[in-house]
Amino acid sequence: MARLLTRRGFIVGASAASLLTGCKSGPVTGFLGAMNSWNQRVDGVLFSPSRLAPELPASEQTPEKDFPSYFISDSMPFPPANWVLKVGGMVDRPTTFTLEQLKQMPRTEMRIRHHCVEGWSAVASWQGVRLSEIAKLVSVDPRAKYVEFRSFDSDYWSSWDLGSGLHPQTLLAYGMNGNQLYPDHGAPLRVYSAVKLGYKMVKYLTAINFLPTATGGYWEDQGYEWFGGV
């Protein structure tokens, strides 16, 4: 925790210094910071844990070559040979899952619109297991209000409000458009959700932690909104 606070302090200081340069400047401060806190509260109020994004017909599906895929590493990240997903934090039963174990859990499929922070949208179908199923299995402590996703893409990460994490359209996806998830879209396992912007949906998952505090994220710490709901 102490390390985190120090880093946050550093980022705030750095953002104040670079505010006028117009470059990526970290979490906003001053007037914009106050408005950002207000907007974050509005975001939380607008979010409904039960409102579903509409499912779309196959005719709306984006050709896979036109569906952008981003990662922050210099080259495409590939999973280690003995890949597993670690689920921990404030849970009664910290658990490690292999891909096979995840595939044996109740499977959910949805074809919905993807909204990128950049402004584009695209449509794909996603196959996976609901995060809420995992949360049930490991038994999340009620004091955990946030969930954090970690990856092997140069440690790309994002933290979420737990409500969005437990939304019925928030999946740990291992399939896209009926095929197994390809490396450019986050193989072997990624977060896919109807209620968040693209940068919140961490690909190349390694770990999921249920936590009492929010822990920022790769883009969030550079100035994108933390909530990032749609």
Next chain:
Amino acid sequence: MAGSGLQIFVAYPSLGPRGAQYRWYPFQGTPPPQWLRFGGWLGGARHWHFAIAWFLILNGVLYLVYLFARGEWRRRLFLPQRDLVNAALMFGYYTRLRKTPPPVDFYNGLQRLAYTSAILFGIVMVLSGLAIYKPVQLHFLTVPFGGYDGARAVHLAGLCLLTLFVANHLVLVALHPRELLNMITGGKRG
């Protein structure tokens, strides 16, 4: 709002979803010029846009409340039955098709048409903006615009129309500089 909106637009300067971009939009992939943008980068521009938006909405709501609470809408808004002919005659006068202007009370028909459409554009901008901002939680707002990407196109079109309105205004003020004082003070009462 316009500058930060255009900076946001730079991140995907196209209209229509990936793989199905609109054919009617002639400027696919062309970002707006640097001097029109505000906010530095996508993240900064989003913060500015979503911060100032509240004040735009507050301003608009106060104006509309005033307009209706004080009965001002009767002399300021465009009512087709009353103003359509007057607007057409005034248009004829401006374009030198007619020698004399029609009788004018508080505003002429053309002014009422312009101001009323600017209010409507403003409302459409707020609604289409909210539709893009929260296309799932406020899904009902995306429907009248033809979905998320439709709302995005409407939002940009609204910006163009409001810009035209402002530009037109500036040209007319430049032609009649004495009116500027009246526009700021409200002019003579009565």
